[in-house]
Amino acid sequence: MKIEHLNLTNFRNYKELSIDFHDGLTILTGENAQGKTNILEAIFLLSLAKSHRTNHDQEMITWNEDYAKVVGQITTKNSHFPLEIILNSKGKIAKYNYIDQKRLSQFIGKLNVILFSPEDMQIVKGSPSLRRKFLDTELGQTHPIYLQNLLEYHRILKQRNSYLKQAREKNSHDPVYLEILTDQLVEAGSRVINYRIEFVKNLEKIAQPLHYELSNERDLLSMVYKSSTSKVDYEKKDLIEDQLEELFKSSTQREIDQGITLYGPHRDDLIFYINDNLAQQFASQGQQRTIILSLKLAELDLVYAIDQDYPVLLLDDVLSELDDRRQFILMSKIEGKVQTILTTASVENIHIQELKNSSIIQVKKGKVL
Numbered sequence: 001m002k003i004e005h006l007n008l009t010n011f012r013n014y015k016e017l018s019i020d021f022h023d024g025l026t027i028l029t030g031e032n033a034q035g036k037t038n039i040l041e042a043i044f045l046l047s048l049a050k051s052h053r054t055n056h057d058q059e060m061i062t063w064n065e066d067y068a069k070v071v072g073q074i075t076t077k078n079s080h081f082p083l084e085i086i087l088n089s090k091g092k093i094a095k096y097n098y099i100d101q102k103r104l105s106q107f108i109g110k111l112n113v114i115l116f117s118p119e120d121m122q123i124v125k126g127s128p129s130l131r132r133k134f135l136d137t138e139l140g141q142t143h144p145i146y147l148q149n150l151l152e153y154h155r156i157l158k159q160r161n162s163y164l165k166q167a168r169e170k171n172s173h174d175p176v177y178l179e180i181l182t183d184q185l186v187e188a189g190s191r192v193i194n195y196r197i198e199f200v201k202n203l204e205k206i207a208q209p210l211h212y213e214l215s216n217e218r219d220l221l222s223m224v225y226k227s228s229t230s231k232v233d234y235e236k237k238d239l240i241e242d243q244l245e246e247l248f249k250s251s252t253q254r255e256i257d258q259g260i261t262l263y264g265p266h267r268d269d270l271i272f273y274i275n276d277n278l279a280q281q282f283a284s285q286g287q288q289r290t291i292i293l294s295l296k297l298a299e300l301d302l303v304y305a306i307d308q309d310y311p312v313l314l315l316d317d318v319l320s321e322l323d324d325r326r327q328f329i330l331m332s333k334i335e336g337k338v339q340t341i342l343t344t345a346s347v348e349n350i351h352i353q354e355l356k357n358s359s360i361i362q363v364k365k366g367k368v369l
């Protein structure tokens with residue numbers, strides 16, 4: 001899959017931008033705060049209909065303008081189409097092949113991207129919500145049904161939470177109604193959990209050997225999708241729904257007392273181990289970077305296995321942080337297969353052969369040279 005062309009209007013510090021991307025490697029270089037990451041953000045927006053660094057779409061509109069427009073020309077292994085997003089004060093419009101997509105879930109994933117940005121360094125040691133977001137982002141792109149399930153789960157969760165809160169305030173509740181909400185929550189929640197367990201297993205299978213190679217055959221990476229409570233054992237895969245049902249049955253009063261849903265995939269976590277030690281506790285900066293890099297590389301193969309097409313790889317400021325050996329391994333995995341767009345303040349920190357065949361684009365004050 002490739003993005004051949006990108007057009008921006010009133011997007012961040014770009015009044016107007018038209019840019020072609022190399023089939024292989026495109027390098028966006030320039031001083032800090034010139035607009036390199038903004039270009040990657042625009043591509044990410046075409047893929048997931050949201051930014052990777054803000055939840056407020058309006059922030060992406062150029063100051064003092066009332067709309068922003070992003071258009072990309074996409075080529076996949078058997079089609080060619082434009083994607084378009086318009087942001088304005090009313091919200092956003094997403095078009096696939098010139099046609100408005102009423103449901104964003106139908107738009108998301110038409111373009112697949114894997115982004116590796118400095119924010120991802122938080123995945124290993126940051127809060128569980130970041131790891132859930134990591135899972136949701138990747139699963140959402142490749143499995144539209146997962147995304148619908150997840151939205152459904154959050155819709156029911158919200159409804160159930162507000163009912164529990166109300167029950168606490170009134171000091172009374174309708175057990176039948178709560179049971180209906182609980183059943184719906186358990187059903188949607190189990191589907192989300194099952195998708196995530198499967199994804200983590202598949203990801204581990206591919207990431208483990210990559211990580212072993214990247215760590216110079218020193219570190220064995222393993223990962224586990226973990227329930228927020230020891231009362232539910234995800235190893236017993238066929239019994240997840242039953243276990244959750246039991247758990248909610250025995251927790252009704254506590255949930256009402258606290259006015260909130262206490263269990264479910266919105267509280268789960270993804271745990272990384274290196275040589276059976278908890279990475280969250282002891283992994284060094286370099287080890288964390290190696291974990292993330294192997295996850296991202298593994299995702300490339302995982303997407304390929306599903307779509308028979310590689311996603312576009314976006315590397316924000318990360319290549320120059322890797323030592324030469326890791327840069328080399330990374331490039332050897334993607335060369336000739338994966339369209340890659342990377343940003344760096346200075347090309348001098350990048351020591352790869354492929355530099356010769358890449359297109360190097362200078363970014364300066366919201367213009368490309």
Ligand SMILES: Nc1ncnc2c1ncn2[C@@H]1O[C@H](COP(=O)(O)OP(=O)(O)OP(=O)(O)O)[C@@H](O)[C@H]1O
Pocket residue numbers: 011012013014030031032033034035036037038039059060061062063317343345363
């Ligand atoms: N809504 C907006 N309207 C106008 N300019 C904006 C808007 N949002 C951000 N900017 C400008 O965009 C610039 C930052 O762009 P970006 O994050 O792409 O920089 P960068 O080249 O990646 O820098 P670095 O090397 O530091 O990561 C800043 O100058 C900022 O003021």
Ligand SMILES: [Mg+2]
Pocket residue numbers: 036037038316317343
């Ligand atoms: Mg940047």
